[in-house]
Amino acid sequence: MSSDQPLLSVTELVTEFYTDKETVRAVDGVNFDIRTGETLGIVGESGSGKSVTARSIMGLVESPGKVLGESSIRFDGEELTEKSESEYQNVRGAKIAMVFQDPLTSLNPVYTVGNQLKETLRIHRGLKRKAATDKAVELLEDVGIPDAARRMKEYPHQFSGGMRQRGIIALALACNPELLICDEPTTALDVTIQAQILELLEEIQEERDLAIMFITHDMGVIAEVSDRVAVMYAGEIVENAPVIDLYDDPAHPYTNGLLDSIPGEEPGGGDLSTIEGEVPIPNGPATRCRFEPRCPKAFEECLQVAPPAAAPRGEPRRPQSRLPTLSRRHATRRGRTGASRRRGHGGDR
Numbered sequence: 001m002s003s004d005q006p007l008l009s010v011t012e013l014v015t016e017f018y019t020d021k022e023t024v025r026a027v028d029g030v031n032f033d034i035r036t037g038e039t040l041g042i043v044g045e046s047g048s049g050k051s052v053t054a055r056s057i058m059g060l061v062e063s064p065g066k067v068l069g070e071s072s073i074r075f076d077g078e079e080l081t082e083k084s085e086s087e088y089q090n091v092r093g094a095k096i097a098m099v100f101q102d103p104l105t106s107l108n109p110v111y112t113v114g115n116q117l118k119e120t121l122r123i124h125r126g127l128k129r130k131a132a133t134d135k136a137v138e139l140l141e142d143v144g145i146p147d148a149a150r151r152m153k154e155y156p157h158q159f160s161g162g163m164r165q166r167g168i169i170a171l172a173l174a175c176n177p178e179l180l181i182c183d184e185p186t187t188a189l190d191v192t193i194q195a196q197i198l199e200l201l202e203e204i205q206e207e208r209d210l211a212i213m214f215i216t217h218d219m220g221v222i223a224e225v226s227d228r229v230a231v232m233y234a235g236e237i238v239e240n241a242p243v244i245d246l247y248d249d250p251a252h253p254y255t256n257g258l259l260d261s262i263p264g265e266e267p268g269g270g271d272l273s274t275i276e277g278e279v280p281i282p283n284g285p286a287t288r289c290r291f292e293p294r295c296p297k298a299f300e301e302c303l304q305v306a307p308p309a310a311a312p313r314g315e316p317r318r319p320q321s322r323l324p325t326l327s328r329r330h331a332t333r334r335g336r337t338g339a340s341r342r343r344g345h346g347g348d349r
């Protein structure tokens with residue numbers, strides 16, 4: 001496949017949940033591309049539809065949810081929305097892998113970390129016992145787990161939060177995926193460990209030319225990891241721009257609100273400014289701007305027409321264009337130093 005072609009193209013994705021009381025349109029007409037080697041950050045407050053977008057791509061929307069017929073999810077030249085569950089099993093894990101917020105839900109507590117890795121390698125890559133063991137140790141080393149051969153024999157509860165998340169990343173990489181979806185992978189971790197995991201993801205991405213879809217509600221983390229950012233609000237992408245353009249010149253008032261709520265970024269260093277009000281839960285197609293009730297720039301038309309979907313701004317890909325200044329400022333605030341950035345930093349067991 002030509003490298004100009006996106007690895008993943010999501011077009012007019014609509015995902016709904018049907019309950020006795022109502023229809024929830026969790027994702028409403030979402031469009032974005034991700035290219036090989038690129039990180040697309042998806043940011044928005046809780047309830048914006050980020051996780052449902054990820055689950056839709058993974059084919060993991062459970063009843064009473066449904067990806068609607070007009071949606072298209074093209075991956076590596078194939079239309080995923082047309083796949084049966086058994087066909088999807090060859091995509092999930094093998095081509096697209098996912099890392100969730102809570103590592104304990106992704107690791108089975110009754111098996112050792114090594115066994116879980118070996119099992120995945122045996123089933124999905126057909127490796128025999130010895131080859132699977134060697135590969136499992138190699139994967140744990142790749143994700144910066146010291147003394148990997150010994151730690152293979154430990155259970156998830158014997159790992160610290162950061163080490164567990166490394167274990168999950170190793171499991172996600174076991175089948176050599178082309179796309180890694182990370183859904184708030186560092187939200188449950190303290191800031192030093194978070195910085196180490198972000199560093200690890202960046203290294204892995206470079207080594208493997210991985211595409212990464214990185215979901216978070218944290219604008220500081222987004223600045224650090226993304227090449228491009230899609231801002232999500234109430235099921236819609238309201239802005240899609242290269243990370244530098246997004247921070248330099250935000251186009252949507254919601255992006256502005258999110259930027260103002262980064263601790264320490266507010267003008268004059270005053271109180272943290274948060275956006276008042278809550279993300280609405282859409283019940284059907286938009287008939288007006290969903291951000292209007294919270295928007296400082298709202299005018300009459302906002303009540304009468306739904307704004308068109310945000311077209312992506314900027315060049316398709318500028319991999320070296322992450323935000324050094326902002327991320328360095330964040331890194332300092334997070335206590336991230338040269339020493340702690342090194343992979344496998346001994347402090348975290």
Ligand code: ADP
Pocket residue numbers: 017018024026044045046047048049050051052053064065281
């Ligand atoms: P985010 O990840 O951005 O915090 P989600 O994607 O989890 O948000 O949720 C988006 C919306 O979809 C929310 O309003 C949520 O209540 C709704 N939703 C998610 N999963 C379900 C479900 N299984 N049944 C009904 N509604 C759901």
Ligand code: MG
Pocket residue numbers: 050051052183
């Ligand atoms: Mg979520």
